[in-house]
Amino acid sequence: MKTKTNDLILQTVTKVATFVIVLFSIHIFFAGHYTPGGGFIGGLMTSSAIILLLLAFDLKTVKAILPINYLLLVAVGLVFSVGTGVGALFFDAPFLTHAFQYFDLPLFGHTSLHTAVLFDTGVYLVVIGVTMTIIQTIGESE
Amino acid sequence: MLNFMLQLALLCITISMGILVYRVIKGPSIPDRVVALDAIGTNLICMIAVLSILLDTSMFLEVILLIGILSFTGTVAFSKFLEKGEIIENERDL
Numbered sequence: 389m390k391t392k393t394n395d396l397i398l399q400t401v402t403k404v405a406t407f408v409i410v411l412f413s414i415h416i417f418f419a420g421h422y423t424p425g426g427g428f429i430g431g432l433m434t435s436s437a438i439i440l441l442l443l444a445f446d447l448k449t450v451k452a453i454l455p456i457n458y459l460l461l462v463a464v465g466l467v468f469s470v471g472t473g474v475g476a477l478f479f480d481a482p483f484l485t486h487a488f489q490y491f492d493l494p495l496f497g498h499t500s501l502h503t504a505v506l507f508d509t510g511v512y513l514v515v516i517g518v519t520m521t522i523i524q525t526i527g528e529s530e
Numbered sequence: 531m532l533n534f535m536l537q538l539a540l541l542c543i544t545i546s547m548g549i550l551v552y553r554v555i556k557g558p559s560i561p562d563r564v565v566a567l568d569a570i571g572t573n574l575i576c577m578i579a580v581l582s583i584l585l586d587t588s589m590f591l592e593v594i595l596l597i598g599i600l601s602f603t604g605t606v607a608f609s610k611f612l613e614k615g616e617i618i619e620n621e622r623d624l
């Protein structure tokens with residue numbers, strides 16, 4: 389006889405672990421300029437957190453929690469990356485020329501803000517979109 | 531002295547990973563293999579920690595967390611497949 393399954397432990401662990409994984413992915417995304425990391429691995433970690441949600445719950449619940457159209461996310465990411473490249477043309481510089489400047493921000497202190505972060509944001513969004521599209525398409529097919 | 535101890539630790543981890551590989555190949559049931567693969571992931575984390583002390587760098591510390599997360603997700607996916615037959619359900623029956 390098949391007993392009813394109970395996912396209480398898995399779901400409780402997932403509720404805590406998802407936040408830790410998302411925080412780690414954001415850290416690894418912003419640390420990419422000076423230490424290992426960057427947009428690609430950060431995006432993979434974020435999608436791994438969403439996959440953990442998919443494993444503990446189901447497609448419908450996760451769609452209710454995160455109502456994101458992942459194909460649109462890919463398009464937005466590509467616009468970010470291309471926009472960063474095109475932006476350089478307005479300043480009489482070649483395509484994809486990046487600029488950076490040091491600012492004294494109130495909370496962070498002496499910080500260098502670089503336009504490569506905007507390019508990396510595009511990479512981040514595209515990686516999340518592509519991974520989640522692949523996995524949801526495979527998961528939905530009966 | 532420390533270098534020798536670290537290399538000894540690496541050797542011990544390698545031996546235990548070899549024994550786990552034996553369990554993955556031989557293991558009579560699939561849950562045996564899944565548990566062995568999870569333990570191999572944990573041993574890999576230990577190996578990277580020892581290696582980052584040996585190479586005197588802190589650049590591998592992200593890899594440790596990364597392998598921990600990936601091995602957890604992989605084991606959960608495997609065990610869900612073994613229990614329910616599908617990894618991602620369309621709608622859970624409560």
